[in-house]
Amino acid sequence: MSVAPATSLGVRFTVLANNAEEPAAQVVAETVLGSKDDPHTVLEFARSCDVVTFDHELLTPEVMEVLRNCGKPVYPSPQAVIYAQDKLEMRRALTDLGIPCPRWAQVDCAEDAINFAAEVGYPFILKTSRGGYDGKGVWFVHSKAEIAAVLEKKLPSGSQWLAEEKVEFVRELAAQVARSPSDQCVAYPVVHTIQRNGICFEVVSPAPDLDPGVAARAQEIALQIARELDVVGMLAVELFDTDNGVLVNELAMRPHNSGHWSIEGSTTSQFENHLRAILDLPLGSPRALAQWSVMGNILGGNVPDLYSAYRHVFARDPELHSHLYGKTVKPGRKVGHVTAVGSDLRELRSRVEHAVAYFTGEINE
């Protein structure tokens, strides 16, 4: 999705991809095939670029090390990315900065978890500090026995156990900001992210009925994190909206699913502002173009050929914006999204949810 603004800005991309069928490799003019985990490959690649950026945070320590010393601007920097990679590093840093988080504790043994449960009660959450996404690597723990069962699981490489309280939240929010090396920042409207089975199902921008003070606080937190952790590019801060204010859930240092609405819903998309930021160009306005934008994720269902749905979906809704990622359909995999922009939120949600259900194969009319 960064290809469109890169083309507009006349900025040439080279992508490092595992194979030519990866979504980015399908649409970027110059592709280098190689492993993102091989330090030598990454170093060679970085040296061929003017600026290096990422569409994920899955960097090995060895790769982070070569990027730190490659002599090219790397944004977000390895020093910042660590806080998006490792939830324990993130919790420590945010707590030091006085940013509101759920109560948390590092867990090195069952006793640590039992002590934490004594403080916050059951159920609470055990998660791996690294490698989790879309609900993976996260367990709700209801008893001592469950603590023991979870802690028997194999940790991803470099990962530790982290305990967090189960937050009673009203809803989940996301606050996105872009920041440039010159420290210019812009804040996007705070959005409501709606989850199903641990995966984001829908995003509504701006979050409906959100107290303006809470919205401003969420943006403030995102701006503070971007500055204090020296994030360059897009930063997404996922938040719990609770009766006692917002708490930070997770960080992502890249264009993020919660900002896909901005492609059609904002003056400047998150993808364009990510590029402007890493190039240290003045940022574009994040102003919303309509009262509401609704984005729905298309998850892989039982229809392997997404193209077969185009005729019906496009004919039914000539104002819908469809994005299909060129991924092989697998159950639950994010294979695309649709966006509708306008003034009638109920109608927009209904249109988006219809298209998503049709693409997924849940409905056939």
Next chain:
Amino acid sequence: MSVAPATSLGVRFTVLANNAEEPAAQVVAETVLGSKDDPHTVLEFARSCDVVTFDHELLTPEVMEVLRNCGKPVYPSPQAVIYAQDKLEMRRALTDLGIPCPRWAQVDCAEDAINFAAEVGYPFILKTSRGGYDGKGVWFVHSKAEIAAVLEKKLPSGSQWLAEEKVEFVRELAAQVARSPSDQCVAYPVVHTIQRNGICFEVVSPAPDLDPGVAARAQEIALQIARELDVVGMLAVELFDTDNGVLVNELAMRPHNSGHWSIEGSTTSQFENHLRAILDLPLGSPRALAQWSVMGNILGGNVPDLYSAYRHVFARDPELHSHLYGKTVKPGRKVGHVTAVGSDLRELRSRVEHAVAYFTGEINE
């Protein structure tokens, strides 16, 4: 500019380009290098595609012939493209359809032109039926002596001389429509195209103060031409707005400069609707997203490095949309465009003209 919607739609492009530095080749993932004028190259290329389309109309008769018989859908078809290639064919076809045109005549010798002048008066226009663009291949003729001088010029291959009356117009308009093989059509708002030295300088959408009846008539003409000439894809009809109604000036069968405003100014850009049309997918809504859209062409000036202008232009106007084409800057060459969308036409024009002048190097603040 078709890369962005192709990426969104999950449609893969292969481009046939003369060399890897051509703008399309820079941004399309799969490029085949070869000459568009070589029938064998074009045939091989066409056979590797599911659908073939063009970003220009410069096809030789031999290439048109192989495309007619390549066994793949080719849109617009060679049968239709002829009317965009050859102004004499276009005038004959439109006159047969009863579509209003300036008075015209085929000119095979000086006497034909002298007779035409006797009918319409001096000055009138002599043009080559093929190969002209941006004011090239067009001469205003004020006397018998000038007729003789123009007719001594070498005609492009396959071209003939065409005489047209000099129309007293209020302004120039363009009407764009998309049409699919299933005969679905959509009509974009009629725009005002502002020329300087024979080159489009600015486009305002919709054309300000245009009588709704005239606007509807212009759209009707474009829809009629699309259907009668069996055009598939985008069709741009350039028109003269005169005191006695609209007259057709030229046709283009592709996404056209007069529709670049639609990237940000319309629900569905001309580039997306061109793709939807040639794939026989339902067309997207051409509805304007704001009261006004203003597009300004960046012509090559005395600043070879366009990137050096980004910082100033972007900082001055965070809501401006910039498109740079990756072309080498040459004086007068279209190397990019900018678009502003909003409700204050005077302000939008001022912002667009400032950015264009800055990119061109006419101003430096």
